[in-house]
Amino acid sequence: MSEKLIKSTGTVGGMTLVSRLFGYARDVVVASLFGATAGVDMFLLAFRIPNFLRRLFAEGAFSQAFVPVLSEYKTHRSPEEVKNLVDHVAGNLAAMVFLITILGIILAPFLILVVAPGYAADLAKYEMTTYMLRITFPYIFFISITALMGGILNTYQKFALPAITPVLLNLSIMGAAILLSPYTQNPHYSLAWGVLIGGVAQLFFQMPFLYKIGMLPRFWLHWFDWSNPGVKKILCLMGPALLGASAMQINLLAGTMFASFLPSGSISWLYYSDRLLEFPIGVFGVALATVVLPHLSEKYTAQSAEGFSNSIDWALKWVLFLAVPASIGLLLLAGPILSTLFQRQAFTAQDVFMSEQSLMALSVGLVAFISVKVLVSAFYARQDTKFPVRIAFVTIFSNIALSLLFMGPFKHAGLALASSLASFINVGILLFTLIRRGHYQPNLGWLKYSLQLGLANSLMGLFIYILSPGTAEWVEWEQPMRFMYLFMLLIGSGIIYLASLWISGLRVQHLVTKNA
Numbered sequence: 001m002s003e004k005l006i007k008s009t010g011t012v013g014g015m016t017l018v019s020r021l022f023g024y025a026r027d028v029v030v031a032s033l034f035g036a037t038a039g040v041d042m043f044l045l046a047f048r049i050p051n052f053l054r055r056l057f058a059e060g061a062f063s064q065a066f067v068p069v070l071s072e073y074k075t076h077r078s079p080e081e082v083k084n085l086v087d088h089v090a091g092n093l094a095a096m097v098f099l100i101t102i103l104g105i106i107l108a109p110f111l112i113l114v115v116a117p118g119y120a121a122d123l124a125k126y127e128m129t130t131y132m133l134r135i136t137f138p139y140i141f142f143i144s145i146t147a148l149m150g151g152i153l154n155t156y157q158k159f160a161l162p163a164i165t166p167v168l169l170n171l172s173i174m175g176a177a178i179l180l181s182p183y184t185q186n187p188h189y190s191l192a193w194g195v196l197i198g199g200v201a202q203l204f205f206q207m208p209f210l211y212k213i214g215m216l217p218r219f220w221l222h223w224f225d226w227s228n229p230g231v232k233k234i235l236c237l238m239g240p241a242l243l244g245a246s247a248m249q250i251n252l253l254a255g256t257m258f259a260s261f262l263p264s265g266s267i268s269w270l271y272y273s274d275r276l277l278e279f280p281i282g283v284f285g286v287a288l289a290t291v292v293l294p295h296l297s298e299k300y301t302a303q304s305a306e307g308f309s310n311s312i313d314w315a316l317k318w319v320l321f322l323a324v325p326a327s328i329g330l331l332l333l334a335g336p337i338l339s340t341l342f343q344r345q346a347f348t349a350q351d352v353f354m355s356e357q358s359l360m361a362l363s364v365g366l367v368a369f370i371s372v373k374v375l376v377s378a379f380y381a382r383q384d385t386k387f388p389v390r391i392a393f394v395t396i397f398s399n400i401a402l403s404l405l406f407m408g409p410f411k412h413a414g415l416a417l418a419s420s421l422a423s424f425i426n427v428g429i430l431l432f433t434l435i436r437r438g439h440y441q442p443n444l445g446w447l448k449y450s451l452q453l454g455l456a457n458s459l460m461g462l463f464i465y466i467l468s469p470g471t472a473e474w475v476e477w478e479q480p481m482r483f484m485y486l487f488m489l490l491i492g493s494g495i496i497y498l499a500s501l502w503i504s505g506l507r508v509q510h511l512v513t514k515n516a
Contacts (some may be wrong), residue, residue, distance in 0.1 A: 090217030118260030335471025365420025
């Protein structure tokens with residue numbers, strides 16, 4: 001079964017990698033055309049609010065409540081009952097999100113004041129951001145339905161399609177930035193229209209594949225019809241999960257709120273560093289969590305305590321195998337990577353230096369950011385959505401307190417550091433609780449595995465530290481030189497890491513738990 005998990009994770013990770021590469025291309029286009037300016041800050045703020053809701057209703061609370069119940073129905077109920085559940089869930093989700101979308105468009109001016117109170121002093125900023133929010137807000141409707149369809153496909157082991165779907169959003173934003181910006185009243189408005197077009201494209205892209213397996217939802221039925229038992233169960237699970245997911249997003253919004261009081265460009269610097277961090281999170285973390293949630297749900301439904309624990313153990317080993325070297329690489333190469341990828345035209349060397357600070361602070365928490373996705377999935381697979389909520393709110397208060405402590409001396413980098421440290425608090429409590437309750441018992445061999453990883457990562461980090469020039473020198477190079485040297489550093493560090501693990505005796509089969 002672990003071989004199947006690895007294959008599925010590789011599929012999701014591969015498709016997500018393609019999506020992230022297109023996301024990088026999107027960021028390059030935006031950075032080149034607009035830089036890290038007040039206009040980009042306004043767009044990112046306008047996009048962050050529907051993104052906040054997307055992560056609640058899409059891959060957040062909804063998916064975490066929907067997938068375990070759908071998996072249970074698929075295992076124990078008839079195909080007709082499964083389809084009936086899907087239709088009821090789709091109708092109710094469409095109704096709720098449609099209502100939220102209408103309210104969001106109407107209340108856009110108020111939302112901007114809540115999320116970015118620092119904009120209240122600048123009428124032009126406030127009005128432009130409000131306008132862009134009204135364009136981007138319907139994205140939440142389209143992407144929530146897309147997430148529903150993606151959850152169905154994942155439950156039926158069709159992992160590749162939902163993972164590749166975000167490419168359409170990236171293409172839409174790039175296309176709008178290049179083709180629409182000369183014709184909009186303000187060039188930055190084209191980015192908002194790109195978000196809306198991308199949401200529509202993602203929705204229609206998945207429909208034919210659901211029709212093929214007979215699971216295309218009928219969204220026009222069962223609006224506000226809560227009679228289906230499965231819907232009631234999802235709602236019961238979703239309530240606490242909604243609070244938990246919102247806690248994580250409140251952390252992000254709190255960072256945006258604090259950043260609105262910092263110098264112009266702070267939101268953009270945080271965004272570009274966060275986007276680079278999202279690359280390994282998306283390729284490794286989201287892939288693992290996407291695959292492991294339905295698998296853990298099956299193990300829990302089958303009452304296989306050993307299989308459940310082994311699956312967590314398997315996922316955590318892969319988290320450390322992939323995330324620790326990625327964290328060290330981002331920490332030591334933050335400036336060179338930012339310079340190589342984004343420094344051109346409107347994105348200046350100063351933007352590189354400022355973004356480097358926040359990327360280094362975020363890279364410290366990469367292992368925790370990815371681990372949280374796996375550990376929370378373990379609770380949701382057991383249909384326990386209440387405990388992660390309580391811990392999520394502990395994380396919120398920790399993040400806000402740390403942000404207030406660090407933003408004075410470290411500005412936007414302090415906000416990034418606060419997020420990293422708060423995430424480690426979250427991981428520590430979740431992991432301790434799973435072990436204490438007996439849901440997870442670490443398998444033998446963790447001490448040896450930790451020593452092997454420690455040696456390999458130390459040698460890799462030493463290699464990068466010795467051979468990498470400082471950011472001040474890097475930004476003076478021509479673009480081809482940056483790409484060539486960065487490529488050599490990444491290839492060399494990867495070879496040293498894997499060779500060190502091989503010499504220390506670690507083999508791929510050691511990362512495969514037979515009973516997972």
